[in-house]
Amino acid sequence: MSNLRIIPRLDIKGKNLIKGVHLEGLRVIGDPQEYALNYYQSGADELIFMDIVASLYGRNNLSEIISRAAENIFIPITVGGGIRSVDDARHILRSGADKVAINTAAVARPQLISEIANHFGSQAMVLSIEAKRIGNLEWEVYTDNGRERSGLNVVNWVKRGVELGAGEILLTSIDREGTCEGYDLELIKMVSELVPVCVIASGGMGSTDDFIAAATLGKADAISMADVLHYKKIDIETIRNAALDAGLAVRKVPG
């Protein structure tokens, strides 16, 4: 297994880094460039940028932000939000992204997953799943940044997505997102054990204990967090040290 990855997630609206609760109730935090560069320099293993209103307007507006960020950031960058075609994906990858994360457009037309995987490789095709719990060990896939029900069951959808060529899963719990109450461990564990590709757990980190639980109990390959970093409640070094103390393998970052 590779080292457990620590992945700051930056949700963007217009030019601003923002944050919400349950993917709603947005608050402006600041300039995404400043935060992204700081996370890179403090030892983040990757970054995720999400244009969270893109699906609403039908396009991703992050190419300029990504293009500027990629001038000084030399770790993998995943970009999501409003990517609906191979051409959209190409535009974002040419701006400096390494991977695209797709949710709404893939639910609408699953074949898009194969098209992107065939053009750019599975490693560049991240299937983003927004999951809402609807029963005991049962979750429904939502689209449009947690606004719309899809009627799809997470188990069936994630299996189908991997068959179609998704190389990685970004798994966000809508119930936990922005709450700082911890990750939905049952959801993460179920998906991690179901698919052969890497799973990034997202949504709910409030403490380093939550981070460790997502790795040990949830069996996530990578863990993304937002509020705790943006509001400077916890820094990346603290997360890394907590992981090392818990016996988890994380990247040794040069000083």
Add this chain to the structure above:
Amino acid sequence: MKTKITLLDYGMCNLLNVARAFQHCGAEVVIAEDPATAYNAEKLVVPGVGAFPDSMRMLQLLGFDDVIRQFVITERPFLGICVGMQVLFESSYEFGHTAGLAILPGTVESIPCKTVNGENQRVPHMGWNPLLFPENNLLSWEGTLLQGLKNQESSMYFVHSYAAIPSDVQTRLADVFYGGHNLCAAVQKNNIMATQFHPERSGKLGLDIIRQFITM
């Protein structure tokens, strides 16, 4: 004066990020879209992302296959990255069997989907792992592409489903340990250097490798 680095453009998406990393490290980047520009490079870099058969097809279509073979015998520094490393070998088993450039002896084969203990493991191998001295008695990276890095302490970013198996163990420069298997992470044979990981995506230590290549 800035050192000139020539990047081979054969239709791969990650060219921009490789270019930015070299520029960030103080090099002047030239993009080679034709064989002559590539052949006249002071130092040539072949990046790569995606599948082996597509990459070979594009190299052949654009006439870059012969140029790479001719370039490496001039003893000028050459760096292959990811698929740009894999194409140096004789053949790959990705989607059938495809011939490579055969500059280095060996094949490219799929990463085992089981650990040595028989457990399922993630393929593609995606993420950060430390570089290790290979099992060929190499005990120092001094004077190589990896000069300055520390055995077992310098992690790089990998993303690959296939890995090279060099038949000349002396060319093996670094390994990576994955599910109990030793995979080849980097090779060097004199002026011919290549990494399976992405130095342009491996943070500060990745940039150190790029700086080292610039000075070679």
